[in-house]
Amino acid sequence: MTTDRERIPSLDDPDVLVQTPATIYDAIPPLTPRTEREAEFYQLEDGEMFLNLGPQHPSTHGVLRVVLKIDGEKVVDLDPVLGYLHRGVEKICEYGDWHHAISNCDPLEYVASMFSEALPVLTAEKLLGLAVPRRADYIRVLAWELNRVASHALFIGWLALDLGGITPILYGFAERDEIMEMLAALTGQKLLFNYLRIGGVNGDLNHDFMSRLGDWMSRAGKQVDSQATLLNENEIFVNRTKGLGVLDQATALRFGMSGPPLRATGAPYDVRRAHPYSVYPELEFDVPTRTDGDSYGRYLLHIEEIKQSLRIIDQVLHQMPDGPVMAKLPRLIRVPPGRAFAALESPRGQYASYAISDGSDQPFRFRIHDPSYFNLQAIGDLTRGHLLADIIAILASLDPVMGGIDK
Amino acid sequence: MSAASNPWNRLSLGGKILLPLIALITFVAVGGAVLWITGVGPWATDWLIVTGQANIEILRFIAAATGILLFTVPAAFVIIFMELKIIAMMNLRLGPNRTGPWGTLASTMAGLKVLSKEDFTPRGVDVPVFTLAPAVAFLASVLTLLVIPFAPGMVGYEMELGLLYFFAVGGLGVVGLMMAGWASYNKYSLLGGMRAAAAVISYELPLILGVIGVVLLAGTLDLGQIIENQSGGILAWYAWQQPLALIIFFIAATAEAGRTPFDYTEADSELVAGFATEYSGMRFGFFFFAEYVNVFILSALTVTLFLGGPYGLFDIDPLLGALGITTPVDTAAIDPGSLGSWLLAIPLLVPAGLTLALTALVWMVKSSWGFIKSLVVGFVLANLLLMGALSIWALFSFEALMGIIWFLGKSFTLVALFVLMRATYPRVRIDQMMNFAWKWLMPAALLNIFVTAAAIIIIKEYLS
């Protein structure tokens, strides 16, 4: 009746026994090390063991894998292993035209994708020497700042969640969800907006968006305040984050860090002010900095930045000019040959791209600089000698997003 | 004769099990009735009681332990539901609202789901230790309930050294966690187990030292006596005389139960699930239940020691006396020992028999339901009936009924406090929490003991 099916090998099958090391202290057998550093790392001293934190782990923010060398709970050394989410976006961008690059860059920063999708747009506009309609610029800034608030609200929740507090993340999501619904009304999509276009934005502000925005503005940042109430003076939270993962300004600069981790050390580097783009020069806002440079400082800085973003949103809504939202461009854009570097300030720091055009409609080379990639790099120096639980706290306070890190 | 025409073969597996059981139960019931009527039954009972006099205590113990075990499961379900709902309210979520009225059956269904999941033994684990660990953890927490007085006189097993028994058996729980951590063949589990060992042992000390103040005041380790001392309304509670001890005890109990902010053992953002990482199905369920039962038990012990146990906020006896109502403490009416050898029926026959009988009934009335569904409904009905019967039994004594209500009310209030703490606080780092135990709680507990002892001596010797 039934045909003899081919026997599928299963792990439950005793015949396909997986050979496992004899004890749980056995090291992960490494490949032949390529560098001295790698060889040194995979050499275990007495009493040490390796612990694979990730790629599937509740608090590595995606698919980051960190090989920890631990002595008890103390982390002796660590080696982040990237590439589990590597899509080869830079290569893909070379194989599509400039419009494709927008949607290809969208998922890089999947928490605030309005920023990563701006990379090809800003770069191509720079190469084209294109002036965007002012209304489009204001709409962009509005969308960016809304997205920044959404991202920062989530950061606070993540930090608390990684420290074991389960409530703030839901407050963060409540705030974020309102903004995301709003942006969905504007762009048609809730996570990866694909809204910015070379020469403008995809559509003008609509009634649905404006009514949601007006509704939200009356209570903007309310959930963030709730988070702050739960955390700011929470003895346990402060004890867990204060003085943890301290960065000084020189080190942060040498590590090429940007965004809140750098500003928490006192360096007022914010691309919106340091190298203005779009209509930011016309807007009034401060670049908040702190001098403590620890996890707690980074956390407070995010709250400050949310306030500044709300300030910008308020101004943008008051100054929004009338006019078209899209420059008149042919559908197929042939970008003149040349090189251009464009940067913008994402919630995680300086997002930048360097593009070379050969005169065709496809970028010849499209380099994406992700801030999380450089911020994450500091984790080795920050966490050596700390406890396992602190690694998580420091990692969360650097706020990596693996979509951008792994590209 | 073909196989299909045989009625027996047409039965499902459930039916093949159920039908003989129904026949057996019917046979036993009818036979028992016949024996009873003919006078053989009473003779046999007398014989059992006379010859097995010493074993009544054992029977009583078995009955009490079974009752406690049966009690913990619904209690855990209630606590899990409370946790889901309270944290949801705090989190701006709705929480469970689908299964049962207002979602109340969500945790029960989750428990049944855990039962039906694959029980997975990973390759490389130390199988016997891995298998036994959940049972050890679960039993260690459940058995401590045996000495907690739910109402005056209504205690699983009365012991002079009840408090000592409580800590001795409760301390075994960490062995279960360590076994799980060690046997799981997983570094996260190992770290979780080691954390559990280090921290639980640290927090046992302030926990026990905090209690000593109460013991000094009460002059006994018998929990029944301790609640008796606090029977005079809210002002008689030990919480007023031992506020420091209450705080120390509550903090240490939080750590002992592994609850936030001391949920170092599971630490889901660090150690995935700690010692329970490799467990699945009902073995994980046991750990899960043990955690929640622990929460209840430690709340119950806090209530017993500091918050008047089963006694109400006010002493209403004088009021009732004025109204002409007397409330005799009829312990005989609620003492299971008075049942003699019929105690055997409680753990052995009643739950299973009642469940199966009700299942058969449901199955026959509603044949469109499958056997499993009928079994679930029968089980729920049987539990409800048993609880009803227990309540009616407790009604023999008004005081016992009020005691249960007060006791559970106070305990679940404390449980809600645990839950609120979980929703509010982040986790304490392991070294911070060790520092806290040794540098703050321990000296405070010792100070409490000295002050209490000195006060007792001063009041007894010089002031009276």
Place this chain on the structure above:
Amino acid sequence: MLRQLDDRLSEHLVVPAEVMDDTIELITWPASLPALMRTVREDGDLRFELLADMCGVDTGVTMQVVYHLWSPLSSDWLRVIADGLSRDDPRVPSVTFLWPGAEWAEREAYDMFGIEFEGNRDLRRIYMPPDYLGFPLRKDFAMPDDASRGPGEGIRHMETPFAPGDVRRDPVIRTSPGAGARIGPDGERLVIAASGSVDKDALDSGVIVEGALDSGRGPA
């Protein structure tokens, strides 16, 4: 700023510094890179402290390593291009002695282009698996895609767009061996066989197949 850069760095520059849009561009030889970088970073009038980006570029002729720097004193980015790396053995001195944060960027450039950074303590692959061969972002890297799994490998969707109009006009279908296999379920070659006049063996061997195509679906 432009003049200061030219004054201080003239011996390192291939061509004089040039302003492009909002960027000052310096093109240098790989060998001069450390000295140049040290100057722009540590000179009190330049202070390009922040390594805003670092990447490799394959121009098809040579390899480049491109650095973007930011200084609080300048309103422009500074782009430093180390040009003229040989494509067979690209080597360039590492800048990790100035910016430890360049380590991962250099690892990425090594991973993607095979550029060896001399002086980087941990130059190994970062995205691709350690046993991976080839450097994906090089222009000579054959980009494998879905088509490469079948016998007609190397066909890129974007280069051979399907145009239904062409098919209707010309019933002669050019197909690669087994191309139809990707369309039919369970490996049956349904697409062209639907007309009933197709020789399956001919399909397999990849010769020109004559016959009417009713379905309107072309070869994949």
